[in-house]
Amino acid sequence: MSTDLMEKIVSLCKRRGFVFQSTEIYGGLESTWDYGPLGVELKRNVKEAWWRGNVFERDDMEGLDTAIFMHPRTWEASGHVESFADLLVDCKQCKKRFRADHLKEKKCPECGGEITQPRHFNLMLKTHYGAVEDKGSVIYLRPETAQGIFVNFDNVLTTSRRKLPFGIAQIGKAFRNEVTTGNFTFRSREFEQMEMEYFVRPGEDEEWHRKWIDERLNWYKGLGIKAQNLRLRPHSKDELAHYAKACTDIEYLFPMGWSELEGIANRTDFDLKAHSKASGKDLSYFDEETKERFTPYVIEPSGGVDRAILAFLADAYREEVVRNEKRAVLGFHTALAPVKAAILPLLKNRPEIVAMCKAITADLSRLYKVKYDDTASIGRLYRRQDEIGTPYCVTVDVDSLSDKKATVRDRDSMKQDRIGVDKLVEYLNDKLGGCKKQ
């Protein structure tokens, strides 16, 4: 893949309303992004597919939604205050700052200038909580959603009456004062995570780690990501985070090269023990069968919503020539497509045709995100829908008025079916099964 593809995706995202630069009218805020009308639907669909696959369809997972603000002692106990840092170097000449592990040589990659010795730079963003701005009111924007799960371990365990192994899943915003940003939404300072903490008996952790790596890889493949664009990268011992015994990244072949899409870590009992010690609240587990009390180990599949979206966009984008005409297509899996069907009148100046289209739109919109469009010729309308990944286009023509049938065109094969208007819901349910509006 190439940077050319990245440029095409960035441009398509802006032009069609998937992703905009944050606060664009003021010149834009670097590394922060807004999701537009189509982007917000795509994002909802990605999160929905994750929640469905990992929470609804499993009998060993509970959901949770915790606050972004947490007691500051959380981050001392978790080790983030001390060690959630990157090693940075500054260029003495142009004053630019770089991550030491991103440099190939010991000089500035921009101007060739001399660089400083590496220094630790904490990635947590701080603000003040409450009316008084003093040292005691400092609070952090959470840099990961995981800690909200750990501090609620006992609340969830007792209210859900779970037995090991079981997991807790959460989707939410996280914030990191990243130094090296860029590559569109790949690394931003405000982003969303989809994380699970899966609690197991010590000794069973390595087996569960392997199972979760397979599960997560299959989730991406099941939503259409091509197998050849995914690979696993186990971490070497010296790059492991302070809490991890092992970690394997799922990498995707992004337009800029292979990069982390999701990390699956074996966090051992580090976090539960650290919070037990710091808070005084016992976060251990009593096993009824063996009558033993111990602190569970935890496997953490941690993915980014925004990175997943970028991967789904890059993987789905294709250009092809059909009947001597070039078309750009986002071949999204139907569960992810922002718009499931477009309803298009062949003649917009025939009120009966428009009325029939509007009735179909109203009917389908009870189940799916659909869109009526009559603002161009039918060829243009099809191209527009292909470019945003709409799997089906429903067209109403003069014959429809007498035979009460519409033409349904498939995005990928471009095959057309003539379907009774009263059978459209059934037809689309069959084709789109499993991605109905919630």
Ligand code: ATP
């Ligand atoms: P990287 O080394 O690429 O900065 P990381 O190893 O620090 O990532 P984790 O702490 O493992 O990332 O976070 C889990 C997931 O959250 C990542 O796999 C990624 O999908 C997502 N994520 C982390 N940081 C960012 C960010 N700054 N912007 C967007 N997504 C992120």
